[in-house]
Amino acid sequence: MTYCVGMVLEKGLVLMSDTRTNSGVDNISVFRKMFHWQVPGERIISLMTAGNLATTQAVISKLQERSKHPEDRQNSLLELPTMFQVAVEAGKLLRETVQETQEVNGPQGSGRFSASMILAGHIEGMEPRLFLIYPEGNFIEASFDTPFFQIGETKYGRPILIRGYDRDMSFEDAVKLLMVSFDSTIKANLSVGLPLDLMVIERDNFEPVHQRRIEHDDPYFASISSSWGDALKSAFHSLPDYTFYQKTD
Numbered sequence: 001m002t003y004c005v006g007m008v009l010e011k012g013l014v015l016m017s018d019t020r021t022n023s024g025v026d027n028i029s030v031f032r033k034m035f036h037w038q039v040p041g042e043r044i045i046s047l048m049t050a051g052n053l054a055t056t057q058a059v060i061s062k063l064q065e066r067s068k069h070p071e072d073r074q075n076s077l078l079e080l081p082t083m084f085q086v087a088v089e090a091g092k093l094l095r096e097t098v099q100e101t102q103e104v105n106g107p108q109g110s111g112r113f114s115a116s117m118i119l120a121g122h123i124e125g126m127e128p129r130l131f132l133i134y135p136e137g138n139f140i141e142a143s144f145d146t147p148f149f150q151i152g153e154t155k156y157g158r159p160i161l162i163r164g165y166d167r168d169m170s171f172e173d174a175v176k177l178l179m180v181s182f183d184s185t186i187k188a189n190l191s192v193g194l195p196l197d198l199m200v201i202e203r204d205n206f207e208p209v210h211q212r213r214i215e216h217d218d219p220y221f222a223s224i225s226s227s228w229g230d231a232l233k234s235a236f237h238s239l240p241d242y243t244f245y246q247k248t249d
Contacts, residue, residue: 001191002152004048006118013201014174020193034197043123050152051115083129095137156188157181183225
């Protein structure tokens with residue numbers, strides 16, 4: 001399992017993913033799940049992946065090959081004119097990869113090699129855009145009503161995103177919000193864990209304005225985790241008391 005979040009702000013896009021992959025409690029590994037490609041001054045495209053590791057690595061490897069020699073490849077992500085067409089091509093590639101893997105493994109492979117992706121990007125002269133791509137290759141786009149997408153282990157970190165998100169918030173506040181969301185998920189599910197990868201894409205800036213890996217010993221993340229726990233306890237104790245007895249005049 002994994003956890004990835006992509007968020008649309010007025011200022012641009014904020015992306016975060018974990019790196020944990022496990023095949024049982026005694027077989028835990030670290031694999032990058034966030035990837036990006038860029039053409040300086042013209043576009044930046046990022047993908048985050050969740051699901052079967054072999055499937056997602058195959059998709060990324062195919063895209064890496066296309067991006068190295070776009071002149072020899074049709075439908076390269078670095079050549080398509082709009083992010084919608086990029087989403088169509090990425091969805092098609094995911095669907096084909098899932099189908100190929102399942103066919104090779106026969107009936108027993110049905111459903112085992114599924115994967116999903118969050119596609120984020122910005123092309124010169126257009127709006128930054130965010131898409132959620134399903135294993136079948138179809139997709140939906142973020143909007144004012146649905147301004148962020150999650151894939152993987154989504155349920156534990158979703159409440160804080162719903163309560164804390166503001167389209168006009170700063171990049172710094174968005175990162176803080178995502179860290180709280182990831183901390184809540186990590187605390188609740190052992191299949192999600194550090195390190196975390198973070199990328200911030202600013203409107204009209206076609207390279208990451210901020211990018212880093214958050215390691216196990218990161219002091220800011222540790223502070224967020226501790227402070228959020230203390231804040232929750234404080235908020236709980238400040239709520240009105242419940243009583244078994246009805247008050248009488």
